Amino acid sequence: VHDRTGAAGGTAAEVCAAPLRRADLHASVSDPALDTMNFLNEVTARHPGAISFAPGRPYDGFFDVEQVFGYLRGYLDHLKALGHAPEVIRDHLFQYGPTAGRIRELIAETLRRDEGVDVPAEAVVVTVGAQEAMLLAVRALITGPSDVLLVSSPCYVGITGVARLLDVTLGTVEEAPAGLRCADVEAAVLAERGAGRRPRAFYLVPDHNNPLGTTVPEATRRELLDLAADLDILILEDTPYRLVGSERRLPTLKALDRGRRVVHLGSFSKTLFPGARVGYAVADQEVDDGRGGRGLLAAELTKIKSMVTVNTPPLSQAVVAGMLLAAGGQTTGHTQRSSAYYRRTMSATLHELERHLPAERQRELGVRWNRPDGGFFLSLQVPFRADDAALARSAEDFGVLWTPMSYFHPAGGGENAIRLSTSYLSDADIVEGIARLVRFVEAEAARTQKGQPTW
Amino acid sequence: VHDRTGAAGGTAAEVCAAPLRRADLHASVSDPALDTMNFLNEVTARHPGAISFAPGRPYDGFFDVEQVFGYLRGYLDHLKALGHAPEVIRDHLFQYGPTAGRIRELIAETLRRDEGVDVPAEAVVVTVGAQEAMLLAVRALITGPSDVLLVSSPCYVGITGVARLLDVTLGTVEEAPAGLRCADVEAAVLAERGAGRRPRAFYLVPDHNNPLGTTVPEATRRELLDLAADLDILILEDTPYRLVGSERRLPTLKALDRGRRVVHLGSFSKTLFPGARVGYAVADQEVDDGRGGRGLLAAELTKIKSMVTVNTPPLSQAVVAGMLLAAGGQTTGHTQRSSAYYRRTMSATLHELERHLPAERQRELGVRWNRPDGGFFLSLQVPFRADDAALARSAEDFGVLWTPMSYFHPAGGGENAIRLSTSYLSDADIVEGIARLVRFVEAEAARTQKGQPTW
Numbered sequence: 001v002h003d004r005t006g007a008a009g010g011t012a013a014e015v016c017a018a019p020l021r022r023a024d025l026h027a028s029v030s031d032p033a034l035d036t037m038n039f040l041n042e043v044t045a046r047h048p049g050a051i052s053f054a055p056g057r058p059y060d061g062f063f064d065v066e067q068v069f070g071y072l073r074g075y076l077d078h079l080k081a082l083g084h085a086p087e088v089i090r091d092h093l094f095q096y097g098p099t100a101g102r103i104r105e106l107i108a109e110t111l112r113r114d115e116g117v118d119v120p121a122e123a124v125v126v127t128v129g130a131q132e133a134m135l136l137a138v139r140a141l142i143t144g145p146s147d148v149l150l151v152s153s154p155c156y157v158g159i160t161g162v163a164r165l166l167d168v169t170l171g172t173v174e175e176a177p178a179g180l181r182c183a184d185v186e187a188a189v190l191a192e193r194g195a196g197r198r199p200r201a202f203y204l205v206p207d208h209n210n211p212l213g214t215t216v217p218e219a220t221r222r223e224l225l226d227l228a229a230d231l232d233i234l235i236l237e238d239t240p241y242r243l244v245g246s247e248r249r250l251p252t253l254k255a256l257d258r259g260r261r262v263v264h265l266g267s268f269s270k271t272l273f274p275g276a277r278v279g280y281a282v283a284d285q286e287v288d289d290g291r292g293g294r295g296l297l298a299a300e301l302t303k304i305k306s307m308v309t310v311n312t313p314p315l316s317q318a319v320v321a322g323m324l325l326a327a328g329g330q331t332t333g334h335t336q337r338s339s340a341y342y343r344r345t346m347s348a349t350l351h352e353l354e355r356h357l358p359a360e361r362q363r364e365l366g367v368r369w370n371r372p373d374g375g376f377f378l379s380l381q382v383p384f385r386a387d388d389a390a391l392a393r394s395a396e397d398f399g400v401l402w403t404p405m406s407y408f409h410p411a412g413g414g415e416n417a418i419r420l421s422t423s424y425l426s427d428a429d430i431v432e433g434i435a436r437l438v439r440f441v442e443a444e445a446a447r448t449q450k451g452q453p454t455w
Numbered sequence: 456v457h458d459r460t461g462a463a464g465g466t467a468a469e470v471c472a473a474p475l476r477r478a479d480l481h482a483s484v485s486d487p488a489l490d491t492m493n494f495l496n497e498v499t500a501r502h503p504g505a506i507s508f509a510p511g512r513p514y515d516g517f518f519d520v521e522q523v524f525g526y527l528r529g530y531l532d533h534l535k536a537l538g539h540a541p542e543v544i545r546d547h548l549f550q551y552g553p554t555a556g557r558i559r560e561l562i563a564e565t566l567r568r569d570e571g572v573d574v575p576a577e578a579v580v581v582t583v584g585a586q587e588a589m590l591l592a593v594r595a596l597i598t599g600p601s602d603v604l605l606v607s608s609p610c611y612v613g614i615t616g617v618a619r620l621l622d623v624t625l626g627t628v629e630e631a632p633a634g635l636r637c638a639d640v641e642a643a644v645l646a647e648r649g650a651g652r653r654p655r656a657f658y659l660v661p662d663h664n665n666p667l668g669t670t671v672p673e674a675t676r677r678e679l680l681d682l683a684a685d686l687d688i689l690i691l692e693d694t695p696y697r698l699v700g701s702e703r704r705l706p707t708l709k710a711l712d713r714g715r716r717v718v719h720l721g722s723f724s725k726t727l728f729p730g731a732r733v734g735y736a737v738a739d740q741e742v743d744d745g746r747g748g749r750g751l752l753a754a755e756l757t758k759i760k761s762m763v764t765v766n767t768p769p770l771s772q773a774v775v776a777g778m779l780l781a782a783g784g785q786t787t788g789h790t791q792r793s794s795a796y797y798r799r800t801m802s803a804t805l806h807e808l809e810r811h812l813p814a815e816r817q818r819e820l821g822v823r824w825n826r827p828d829g830g831f832f833l834s835l836q837v838p839f840r841a842d843d844a845a846l847a848r849s850a851e852d853f854g855v856l857w858t859p860m861s862y863f864h865p866a867g868g869g870e871n872a873i874r875l876s877t878s879y880l881s882d883a884d885i886v887e888g889i890a891r892l893v894r895f896v897e898a899e900a901a902r903t904q905k906g907q908p909t910w
Contacts, residue, residue: 019741161762275769286474307616
């Protein structure tokens with residue numbers, strides 16, 4: 001039928017294929033959240049002089065490239081001190097290594113020292129950032145279209161991304177102005193069940209969350225664990241901002257978890273080394289294989305990891321291990337300076353906001369914000385639609401950037417709020433940036449009061 | 456309803472959750488291929504003295520941990536020579552960096568030098584090994600249950616894993632004894648269409664494939680490209696063993712591709728540094744967004760990557776870049792010794808097989824094998840069921856391990872074949888290992904002829 005004597009023809013498929021249509025690609029690539037982030041990136045690129053409260057970027061002033069050489073050397077020396085032969089040490093660095101990771105024992109030890117979380121090394125899976133850990137946990141737990149993942153909303157775009165990627169149905173629990181309410185979680189679970197769906201887990205970031213910057217109080221943490229037991233669901237606890245926050249840390253959900261209800265997700269990206277991309281999942285839940293065998297959920301996550309990245313780069317694990325060992329097996333040994341830094345930039349930002357907008361003016365304008373004592377983010381309620389058009393005006397006319405809170409609401413909402421990131425700006429930029437932001441807010445408020453359209 | 460005054464109670468969820476049932480987890484974790492690999496791992500652990508032709512492990516005798524320090528330094532010096540300020544260099548290593556990767560330009564240049572593949576840097580997405588590249592490509596192209604991915608079978612377990620993870624329907628094109636036939640690919644595409652499904656792409660490893668060790672001849676490559684154009688499908692070309700093979704390399708499908716039919720997947724794991732976990736996808740296909748915009752498929756894969764790993768570790772990219780730069784921007788500068796090594800171990804294995812089993816004995820027994828001129832694998836047809844029970848007898852009674860070919864057949868088949876990996880054994884192990892293997896094959900053949908059960 002076709003003449004395909006290619007060796008003779010020599011000009012294989014000369015005619016260029018017609019373009020693929022994006023509509024013929026998987027829905028994950030047309031995620032509206034990604035398109036809005038693109039808009040933010042474009043506005044940022046168009047206004048290089050603007051002061052940006054948008055990116056949740058770790059401060060890098062404490063990094064030094066020479067440290068990487070030292071930490072890598074420290075890990076290799078450690079392996080030598082353990083009595084490993086040179087070829088074994090070489091394999092630790094160069095070969096693939098076990099899919100669950102080479103430094104599980106060290107991470108388990110770090111969790112004991114940093115957090116009082118006591119789990120066996122077998123419960124730990126080392127991942128390429130917490131993003132992969134989310135992917136593994138969601139993939140394991142969601143088996144089909146009637147399973148639902150509940151998320152505290154607004155929420156981190158990474159978890160909505162995983163849901164999109166895996167065609168997983170999300171249910172949202174809107175965080176109330178006073179904070180997350182267990183009654184709302186319970187209502188959401190019961191509503192899903194009433195609709196014939198099966199909520200498997202509830203995802204949240206209990207400490208200094210992205211995007212709101214709120215922290216769940218200890219009483220609510222305990223209540224949430226009791227609720228999870230009562231309702232027979234799991235909790236996915238994500239903790240990226242945990243050790244860059246308040247001096248007075250609350251116990252993690254995992255530290256309080258007596259019933260193995262919590263799958264704990266962690267990352268060293270905000271605390272040790274973003275460019276290593278090392279995170280982890282702690283999954284000590286028992287799994288019954290139906291043939292009399294018992295294993296840990298971590299082993300099932302490891303199988304899934306073999307289909308995603310096979311291994312977290314042993315090179316990255318080696319450098320992170322070197323960092324942990326240098327601080328006596330603790331993350332907190334590295335985070336004192338940086339967490340103090342983040343507390344200071346947050347406090348400076350809040351101070352500037354108060355200075356420009358004292359209580360009375362806040363009431364008049366209808367502006368309010370929360371007051372985190374650390375972490376990267378705070379949220380600001382404003383009396384106008386904080387949408388892309390408003391962001392464009394803010395950049396163009398006032399030279400200040402921020403992130404619309406609506407980007408973080410998977411089911412709509414957040415139209416009158418913005419996320420401010422305070423993680424990496426200098427004192428001077430904070431002073432000038434908040435001055436600009438307040439001018440923008442005043443102008444928008446005036447514009448809205450005058451009945452102008454807020455397109 | 457529930458008493459959840461947790462702060463007072465203090466003993467949140469004391470009762471341990473009932474175990475999860477594996478049947479309530481996603482099907483990917485009960486993949487039979489993974490269970491069989493577990494069996495292989497168990498047999499291997501039970502017989503530490505056995506000589507193993509099972510793992511496709513890169514030879515590491517040419518690695519030296521000190522090289523890592525040098526390559527990292529080389530990359531940093533390169534950035535300095537380009538005129539980057541110290542804080543920019545620091546960011547290259549420590550910060551997340553762009554999702555599509557920091558070293559796309561260098562990889563595009565390497566593809567030009569190594570392979571004569573000329574694509575813009577924007578067509579490259581740097582990934583955590585080729586595994587993530589497969590995941591991105593399959594996720595982009597398969598939009599729902601009526602879309603099908605065709606694979607050359609037997610095939611690499613990584614691609615079946617991706618299909619399992621994403622609930623993607625696989626169609627198989629069995630490789631004929633004389634090699635892959637385009638007529639079979641065409642028949643498979645037409646059969647899928649006849650059944651109302653939409654085959655989007657055909658996945659294959661054209662060079663020294665895993666598990667068979669076969670290489671697709673140049674004429675078939677050209678024919679395959681013409682067929683892809685005629686049938687309007689894409690080709691996923693995976694190339695892990697490409698630069699560790701024959702001295703006489705055939706052009707890649709991508710080098711012959713004039714119609715942008717080929718999404719090319721690559722890895723530095725077998726050529727430069729397994730422990731860096733750096734791979735890439737080349738996707739220069741145009742995508743029409745339906746609103747007048749045009750972009751490359753690589754940009755869509757990048758969006759998906761933001762939901763999987765966010766970034767390939769910049770640290771890993773830096774070391775790989777240092778290695779490429781040290782060899783004048785070429786992979787081949789590093790692979791001469793290792794590819795010669797693999798050719799030698801392959802040749803030694805083939806020599807031992809011939810020595811023990813001359814042509815006449817091969818015919819009597821009903822044994823035959825292919826004769827790759829490089830790469831990691833060869834396949835052996837045997838006159839008995841090469842299943843787990845046979846593998847257990849081989850380990851127990853003969854002290855030699857191999858991989859059942861059936862592990863690599865997603866739709867059944869391969870029951871009378873085994874995969875031998877020759878990539879990392881010493882000469883002495885090859886001589887002794889093949890002697891043991893031949894004793895095992897002779898014993899099984901005798902056992903089968905005597906009509907014994909082959910449970």
